[in-house]
Amino acid sequence: MDGFGWTAPNPLSCELETERLIVRAYRLGDVEDLFNAITESREGHLLPWMVWCKENHRTIESTTKYVCDQVLAMENPMTFNNVGVGIFEKGSGTLVGGTGVHDIRKETSSCETGYWLRKSAVGNGYALEACARVLSWALAPQGDGGLGLQRVRLYCSAENTRSAKLIGKLGITQEVRQRRDFFVEGLGATDRLGWGVLAEEWDCEKHCAIAAG
Numbered sequence: 577m578d579g580f581g582w583t584a585p586n587p588l589s590c591e592l593e594t595e596r597l598i599v600r601a602y603r604l605g606d607v608e609d610l611f612n613a614i615t616e617s618r619e620g621h622l623l624p625w626m627v628w629c630k631e632n633h634r635t636i637e638s639t640t641k642y643v644c645d646q647v648l649a650m651e652n653p654m655t656f657n658n659v660g661v662g663i664f665e666k667g668s669g670t671l672v673g674g675t676g677v678h679d680i681r682k683e684t685s686s687c688e689t690g691y692w693l694r695k696s697a698v699g700n701g702y703a704l705e706a707c708a709r710v711l712s713w714a715l716a717p718q719g720d721g722g723l724g725l726q727r728v729r730l731y732c733s734a735e736n737t738r739s740a741k742l743i744g745k746l747g748i749t750q751e752v753r754q755r756r757d758f759f760v761e762g763l764g765a766t767d768r769l770g771w772g773v774l775a776e777e778w779d780c781e782k783h784c785a786i787a788a789g
């Protein structure tokens with residue numbers, strides 16, 4: 577028994593538009609842009625928060641493998657449970673960061689999301705705009721172009737104040753504060769903050785939380 581028995585839309589695609597951004601599945605042509613964005617942002621910005629870039633994306637081959645894995649993930653709805661997608665500025669086409677849906681759990685029809693921006697793109701509201709759009713993609717019914725999931729969760733260290741501030745602006749429910757549960761290199765065991773949003777709490781057309789009451 578698969579619980580809610582969520583299955584991915586078939587075919588799968590991700591091409592989302594916001595006022596200023598395109599959030600879309602990676603293509604092989606994005607490798608260099610992605611590699612450069614991570615390389616220029618790794619020290620003192622992505623780290624210590626994005627642990628995946630400590631070892632990965634150190635070479636263009638590593639980023640090529642990552643992009644190929646994301647392309648393959650989108651091509652296989654039967655095994656789809658995790659995908660990273662790029663955030664691009666609409667006018668320039670520049671890759672400004674990444675987001676995605678991760679750890680899809682079929683039995684609860686749920687996933688996790690996250691985000692990062694290249695250092696030069698911070699301070700424009702781009703991550704908030706992309707994250708809100710991804711929540712709508714995840715929670716909208718499949719008939720409306722969404723993934724049809726029932727719940728999305730977001731986590732960050734309490735020490736990651738920029739990230740916590742962003743999630744606060746989404747207007748969704750903070751569900752947990754797990755004390756000393758989130759290891760951050762250089763800081764040690766920090767508190768894990770966790771938020772959750774249910775499909776019926778999110779307006780997928782306006783990309784914002786539905787006010788309680």
Ligand SMILES: CC(C)(COP(=O)(O)OP(=O)(O)OC[C@H]1O[C@@H](n2cnc3c(N)ncnc32)[C@H](O)[C@@H]1OP(=O)(O)O)[C@@H](O)C(=O)NCCC(=O)NCCS
Nearest residue numbers: 622625691692693698699700701702703704732738739742
């Ligand atoms: C977390 C992270 C994505 C936040 O980036 P950000 O640009 O601060 O996030 P937002 O998209 O919410 O933008 C908010 C900022 O843009 C400003 N802004 C400017 N124009 C804006 C607009 N039109 N709309 C909204 N905000 C705007 C806001 O005032 C705010 O700046 P402030 O915090 O200095 O007041 C970024 O710091 C990052 O990539 N960190 C490393 C990776 C990471 O930690 N990821 C999260 C892991 S849990």
